[in-house]
Structure formats: structure tokens, C-alpha cells
Amino acid sequence: xxxxxxxxxxxxxxxxxxxxxxxxxxxxxxxxxxxxxxxxxxxxxxxxxxxxxxxxxxxxxxxxxxxxxxxxxxxxxxxxxxxxxxxxxxxxxxxxxxxxxxxxxxxxxxxxxxxxxxxxxxxxxxxxxxxxxxxxxxxxxxxxxxxxxxxxxxxxxxxxxxxxxxxxxxxxxxxxxxxxxxxxxxxxxxxxxxxxxxxxxxxxxxxxxxxxxxxxxxxxxxxxxxxxxxxxxxxxxxxxxxxxxxxxxxxxxxxxxxxxxxxxxxxxxxxxxxxxxxxxxxxxxxxxxxxxxxxxxxxxxxxxxxxxxxxxxxxxxxxxxxxxxxxxxxxxxxxxxxxxxxxxxxxxxxxxxxxxxxxxxxxxxxxxxxxxxxxxxxxxxxxxxxxxxxxxxxxxxxxxxxxxxxxxxxxxxxxxxxxxxxxxxxxxxxxxxxxxxxxxxxxxxxxxxxxxxxxxxxxxxxxxxxxxxxxxxxxxxxxxxxxxxxxxxxxxxxxxxxxxxxxxxxxxxxxxxxxxxxxxxxxxxxxxxxxxxxxxxxxxxxxxxxxxxxxxxxxxxxxxxxxxxxxxxxx
Numbered sequence: 204x205x206x207x208x209x210x211x212x213x214x215x216x217x218x219x220x221x222x223x224x225x226x227x228x229x230x231x232x233x234x235x236x237x238x239x240x241x242x243x244x245x246x247x248x249x250x251x252x253x254x255x256x257x258x259x260x261x262x263x264x265x266x267x268x269x270x271x272x273x274x275x276x277x278x279x280x281x282x283x284x285x286x287x288x289x290x291x292x293x294x295x296x297x298x299x300x301x302x303x304x305x306x307x308x309x310x311x312x313x314x315x316x317x318x319x320x321x322x323x324x325x326x327x328x329x330x331x332x333x334x335x336x337x338x339x340x341x342x343x344x345x346x347x348x349x350x351x352x353x354x355x356x357x358x359x360x361x362x363x364x365x366x367x368x369x370x371x372x373x374x375x376x377x378x379x380x381x382x383x384x385x386x387x388x389x390x391x392x393x394x395x396x397x398x399x400x401x402x403x404x405x406x407x408x409x410x411x412x413x414x415x416x417x418x419x420x421x422x423x424x425x426x427x428x429x430x431x432x433x434x435x436x437x438x439x440x441x442x443x444x445x446x447x448x449x450x451x452x453x454x455x456x457x458x459x460x461x462x463x464x465x466x467x468x469x470x471x472x473x474x475x476x477x478x479x480x481x482x483x484x485x486x487x488x489x490x491x492x493x494x495x496x497x498x499x500x501x502x503x504x505x506x507x508x509x510x511x512x513x514x515x516x517x518x519x520x521x522x523x524x525x526x527x528x529x530x531x532x533x534x535x536x537x538x539x540x541x542x543x544x545x546x547x548x549x550x551x552x553x554x555x556x557x558x559x560x561x562x563x564x565x566x567x568x569x570x571x572x573x574x575x576x577x578x579x580x581x582x583x584x585x586x587x588x589x590x591x592x593x594x595x596x597x598x599x600x601x602x603x604x605x606x607x608x609x610x611x612x613x614x615x616x617x618x619x620x621x622x623x624x625x626x627x628x629x630x631x632x633x634x635x636x637x638x639x640x641x642x643x644x645x646x647x648x649x650x651x652x653x654x655x656x657x658x659x660x661x662x663x664x665x666x667x668x669x670x671x672x673x674x675x676x677x678x679x680x681x682x683x684x685x686x687x688x689x690x691x692x693x694x695x696x697x698x699x700x701x702x703x704x705x706x707x708x709x710x711x712x713x714x715x716x717x718x719x720x721x722x723x724x725x726x727x728x729x730x731x732x733x734x735x736x737x738x739x740x741x742x743x744x745x746x747x748x749x750x751x752x753x754x755x756x757x758x759x760x761x762x763x764x765x766x767x768x769x770x771x772x773x774x
Contacts, residue, residue, distance in 0.1 A: 366384065432471040438512075612648045670713060700742075
């Protein structure tokens, strides 16, 4: 019994015998590529023996067809096939020529990808977002953005044409390959560009064709390589947009201004082929000379004036008008307007010309001084009343100022200025004109004579005054000439010699009274008056005239006689 058991195969031996009976082995693992021999052709299928217990069947079309449309495979051919399954339900080996070719292609492509080399393929179909490319057995995806350097409207001419592609990505487990035709074109273009750039030199003149126009310039084809013609290098004069000078397809002559060896960018210029209008600009536009130009651009800080093609000057906002201050330049001039300007400064190194618009017009302060010399009388409307004076509108939109100290000879400034309001028409005398500082000083009180000048009033003089205000401490009065009255305050103690008569309330506004000038302060422009001093002076005069120490007349008799004489004199 033991001998019989020793004679029976073990489990491992049984597995080996089973594997051998199936014709398998380590060289026939499922999912690998194996060699087989065509042993027969039945209808559209080739019978292939791969050394297993049973053969496999492969459609003859997988081996390709000839020009006559017939299969090229024949009995006896040795082929490589992909072993999917050792045996199916029908007892046949499941094999595939297409999958074998795909596996061969993947292995080959992985080597190419590792070396970063291009691979040949052809575009065979269109899918969402791009195209399908056959890489000799393996299918790859070509994104639409990777077809060409620029967007391609018609891909028809490229379909089915074998051409090089660059492999961007490979994922064998997922079976994904992404390729690019654009990368190959860019690399070829870069090599071509490097070669072409090496043939160019800065300063040389070439002809090119305008390929594209942008807001900042134009791209010019120099024969396989593009250069940028910036808008500022198209002309010496101001160019708002490149389309004003060029159009796509134009043939232009340009100068190579600069070549960047690192980026291989080429800068071109057209204006460099013309003479520089800034050469000798100082001689052409001397300071102080007057010229006619055209407004080309208006900014917040001024306006640019074209003196000639390529030469522009700036009129700063401060040099635009004699009288319009803090006004936007667009409210003074307009684009394309022709204006007369004066050259203020020229800086050739910075290519700058400073111009003045107002300097080409008459200075209104000089014109005013010529028409209204100091001492003359002018008339104008009060434009504004401020805490320090009145602004009066004069000729040519200029203003003169009446300082509060020049409004009235006697009234305080605040009181005098309160008498005027905006819109009042006043007359004034020209006191001073400062052309450089653009100031005109006027005076209203100077139209009348100074009541304190030429000793119009003197100490001890008797004047007649009119009460204008009554207060508890005294009365405010006015006296003197009607067009230049003086003001004075008579204190309560100076209202009468008699204490009973020193009451201010016995006076009313409008009452007239006589008083004596007791003091004159010209510096303070103040005159002091006193009724009491006048009464005492009259008493003294009466005593000297009508009485003496030995006459025997009483004081009452003397004053009575004096009063009667005074009354008779008035009659």
C-alpha cells in the first residue's frame, strides 16, 4: 500500500503535468507577446499555432491587406501575437495580432519617450477636444491646441500624413499617450530662428512684410523671422495707433535697431531711416520766439503742441491763460486747434520744448496799467467781499482789490466793508499796479480828500456835529464834509459844563450840536470833541470882552450881554 502511494504523483507533480498537458510553460504567460506559425487559413481567419495544446484564430485583416485587397498573410508565416487567454470555452487559444502590435509599439515608444526623441505617426481621426494619432500600433491623443503654432481652421491636409510628433505624456496602465505636433514645429522654428538671427546685424536695413498689427506696434516678417516695429519707432511724429501708418500685407523698409541674443527678439524702426527733426532744435526754436502749432493731445497738466512733424512742445496748465487759474486745459483749448505759442525753454538732451500760450497774448495787467495809470479812477462790480477787503472786477477779466483800510477815512475797516455786497458797482482810485505779481491795488476813500490832511481841523476849532448814536457813556457824532465825514465820540463828562446837563439821553439821533476840537491824533486818525470845552471857551471870551476886574458888572450880566450879542449876530 505504501509502495502504491509512493508511486502516485504529488500535488505539485500533478500541477506540472496539467500545465504540460495544456502545452503551457513560463514562456506562454497570458498577457504577453509570443511567436506563432500560421498553419492554415480558413475563410477570413488565419489559424496560428503558438505551441499550445490548441491553436488560435486571428482575422486576416489584422495582418494587413495588399493593393488587390487580399490578405498578405499566408500559411507558414511566423508572426508575433498577443496571448490573451490560453484556452476559451471552445478550447481555443485567444490571441490578437493588433494587441501584439500595440504592445510592441508601447515598448518602442517608452524608449523614445525616455530619450525625449520625436516619433513618427499620422492623424487618423477626430475626437472631442482634438484628434487621434496612430503611432505605428499605439493610439495617442493630439489636443487641438497642439496641432500647430497658430490655430488651424482646416486639418484636412494633415489627416493620414505621416509626420513627426513629440510625446508629452505616457501612462501605460491607463493606456494614455498625449502627443504634440506644435512642439516639433516650435523646435524647428527655434533652430531656424537662431540661424536667421545669426545672419542679422544691428543697424542694417531690410525689407519686410507686415504680418500683424497690435495696439503697441506691428510684427514684420523679415523672411522667416519676425521683428517688432514699436509704435514709437514708426515715425518721429505722434502716432496714436499703428493702423494710422501701416496695414497688414504692406511691404516696408526697416532698420534693425536691436537684437537680444538671449530672447532672440528683434526690434525694428522706421523713423530711424529719416532725419531726426530734433537735430538743431535750439536754432530752429529759440527761446522767446513765437510760432503757430497744432494741439495734438490734452492732459490734466497741460496740452501738447506740434511745431513740426516729430517735434512737440508742452504748454503747462500754468502757462495757458493769464486769468483762468485752476481750470482744466480742455476748457481753454481743443484737440487739432491751431494756436500761437511762445518758446519758453528748449532741452535737446531730453527732447523737450516748453511753450507758453498766454505769452502770445497781451498781458492784461500791462494793458490795464497803460489804460489806467496810477491815480486814475475806475469803476467795477464787487466780485467778492472778504474779511480783508473788496475784490472789484475790471477790464479783461482781471480783479483789483480794495483793502479794508482804503474803504473809509474814518470808519473802522469791518464797519466800512459791511456797507458793500457782491454785485455793487463802485468807483475807486488806482493806487498801485504790480504787473509781475499780477496785483492791482484800489482805494475808495482816496476819491475824497483826507479830512485830516492840510490841517482841515485844528485844535480849538468849533465844529457842528450830528448825533448818530446815543449810549450810556456818551454820544457818537459825525462832522466835516458830507463826502468824507469824520466820526468822534463825545464822552458823558464832555457833554456840558453843568453836571445836570451831562445826561446823554437828552440827545436824540439826528440832533445837531456845536463842539470844540480838543485833540487831533493823525496816526490813529482820531479827533476828540467836547461841548464842555466849547462852553468854557465861550465864557472866557465873554469875560474878556464884556467885563474886567474893576467894572463892577456881575458874571450874570456879562454872560447875558455875551448871549445877546451872539443871538444878535445870528440874526
